[in-house]
Amino acid sequence: MKIIDAHLHFCPGEPGYFEEIAKAAGHENTEEHLLAEYDRLGIAGGVVMGNRGLTLEDHDRYPDRLRYCIGLDSFCLKENGGRIGKKTWDLVEQHLQRDRCVGIKLYPGYHPFYITDPIYEPAYELAAAYGKPVAVHMGETAGTGAILKYSHPLTMDEAAVTHPRVRFVMCHFGNPWLPDAACVVRKNENVTADLSGLLEGRIIVDEFFREQRGYGEYLITWLRYMGDYSRFLFGTDWPLANLEDYIEFTKRVIPEKYWEPVFAGNAARVYGLDQWL
Numbered sequence: 001m002k003i004i005d006a007h008l009h010f011c012p013g014e015p016g017y018f019e020e021i022a023k024a025a026g027h028e029n030t031e032e033h034l035l036a037e038y039d040r041l042g043i044a045g046g047v048v049m050g051n052r053g054l055t056l057e058d059h060d061r062y063p064d065r066l067r068y069c070i071g072l073d074s075f076c077l078k079e080n081g082g083r084i085g086k087k088t089w090d091l092v093e094q095h096l097q098r099d100r101c102v103g104i105k106l107y108p109g110y111h112p113f114y115i116t117d118p119i120y121e122p123a124y125e126l127a128a129a130y131g132k133p134v135a136v137h138m139g140e141t142a143g144t145g146a147i148l149k150y151s152h153p154l155t156m157d158e159a160a161v162t163h164p165r166v167r168f169v170m171c172h173f174g175n176p177w178l179p180d181a182a183c184v185v186r187k188n189e190n191v192t193a194d195l196s197g198l199l200e201g202r203i204i205v206d207e208f209f210r211e212q213r214g215y216g217e218y219l220i221t222w223l224r225y226m227g228d229y230s231r232f233l234f235g236t237d238w239p240l241a242n243l244e245d246y247i248e249f250t251k252r253v254i255p256e257k258y259w260e261p262v263f264a265g266n267a268a269r270v271y272g273l274d275q276w277l
Contacts, residue, residue, distance in 0.1 A: 005046030006267040007196035007235025022239035044276035071105035109151030133167040160188040196235030229258035
């Protein structure tokens with residue numbers, strides 16, 4: 001079975017947060033370790049959710065097996081005084097002109113703007129023009145500085161309705177607001193969801209489903225409610241979770257007959273990665 005990791009972060013060797021969560025997940029925050037794990041587990045490649053830089057050079061460092069979404073995160077807004085000017089959008093467009101750039105990533109919650117705010121209109125115009133999706137952080141955030149009302153999955157409904165030519169990816173399936181997330185994805189044909197970031201660190205899968213039975217059944221209920229597994233993408237949120245554990249976890253919540261599309265086919269379609277199938 002082919003696997004595509006539709007959601008990871010790539011900051012190899014960066015001290016602090018990424019190094020700590022990699023160790024907690026039983027990994028090393030290095031390019032060599034990531035690619036070795038991809039080889040061992042049969043992961044063809046992954047999509048980096050870009051952050052901490054917009055220059056072209058910032059995103060030249062990815063190995064061949066990674067593609068990226070150019071990210072408009074809090075670092076970008078701080079550098080621009082809380083605004084996103086023409087120079088920034090010109091850079092975003094230059095990224096979208098690259099084959100290796102497969103979309104745009106937005107980070108509501110980590111900065112105080114709804115994705116329907118006019119500040120993001122150029123992102124949707126560019127995404128529609130280049131035929132590449134907009135991935136959006138939805139749901140719980142890391143740390144205490146974010147504001148959750150901006151990352152609630154219901155906010156994607158209005159964005160999807162008012163921008164029907166844009167393909168949206170709801171990252172993390174809006175966890176923990178799973179009923180709201182499922183409703184938004186089911187209602188809007190231009191919305192898919194990745195299943196990254198639902199776990200962190202290392203787990204013993206059998207033990208997790210015993211001890212967290214309520215959550216496991218809750219997740220499975222709302223995945224089934226959707227009734228359309230072509231709308232879900234496998235992702236790990238590397239280095240947050242152990243890759244092998246995450247594959248097994250995903251197999252437990254997705255019926256086996258849908259493994260191939262969820263683990264690879266859907267991501268290939270959404271992000272244009274047919275070469276990895």
